[in-house]
Amino acid sequence: MGANFESKYLMNKFFIKKLSIISFIFIPIIFLWHPSWLGFLGVQPYWPLFWLLPYSMINGSINGLIFGLFLGLILDSLTLDNNLTQIPGLIFCGFLFGRIKLHRDILVGHFRYGLICSFGSFLCGTLYFLQILFRNFLDINSLMFISGVKIILAEVFLTGFFAPFICSQLLRMFKFSRRELQ
């Protein structure tokens, strides 16, 4: 019985310590799930930023950059466009988010997550859209431009809307996990 208790304790400890990595695995699952009831104009929030912001804030720019690259690699593998990539946007966001310091005022912090994620989503969306425009340089259509801008704006709005709820919870979890680690 003692051994059983000890193994359970060790397992719990392992899960708490690796919380950020375990949650990382679920991002592609949510990206694939793409729940339509959470959408606006058929567009979804940009899910990877919700994880990347708290992770980079706690672990710094270099870790943010590395995990931005990892996220980009996984998400690119799940989409069918072979010539377009999400990696530049996510790397840049990971690096940028790592330079942001935690704010003492909880309320300001919450709203700040929304603004930062909106900016990140705008950045990633714009970089992706520029790739599409560059690729279809010869037959750029004004309709393609309009639909691209619509997607970016809807994504920015949704990401900024959900970020305060999700990021603050994840940040709390990661902080707890880090404290356990120390």
Place this chain on the structure above:
Amino acid sequence: MLSNRRTSTSRWWHKKKNWILFAIFIFLVFVRISKGSFYKDLYYFISKPFWPGKFQKEIVLESIDQEHLIKLNLLKKDNTRLRRILSLQESSNNENILAAVISRKTGSWWRQIILNKGSKDGVETGYIVIGPGGLLGIVDNTSLFTSSVTLITSPESKLGVWLDRIQINGLLVGLGDDYPRLILYSKDADIKVGDFVSSSPASTLLPPNIPIGIVQSIDETFKSKKTAKISLLAKPHVIDWVQILKVNI
């Protein structure tokens, strides 16, 4: 005399963390090259309890019957025309695979759906996917349990189509919104709102006469080509069950 030599012999490759990160990187590159097969299969098992139920399936089958009636009339016409020409192109056979949509991206940058049938069930790249109403897209990638479909609304999609009323071939191009554009390389083409668009008998990607959509509006003639906005008969954002057609062209 003080020595200038480094007292520490620590290098980046001595750190275990760096090697772990390198191993993760290699693993993720493998995932990227394999087009996320591992993740798609994992998602297959996780989403299994939430797949659409039987009730939806019956509604879909009813719609499929209606669609078949339209298709039958088109096929009769096509058959008569082809008999005259005497050089028939083989249309698809009846070996269809019924599949459920387990992931859907229809409103964002990526216009794709993932189905719960993969290479294990005999699905191959290039097979076409139809839903109640008509054509949805083409299978672009398969894993063991799943297959990813590029929708005809995707900017990646370019298909040859046929306008039955004016007997002319055109090109259907996805623009990343819900309405693909039809391009006719003839400014004199007498295209009208309400014209029916189906897959072209001359297409090398699709079997002929698969219903696709209806002309919703006609844009202004530009140089030597005419473009029109097409309203799709099959709505990818609501369809839960689809059929995968084995293509023998």
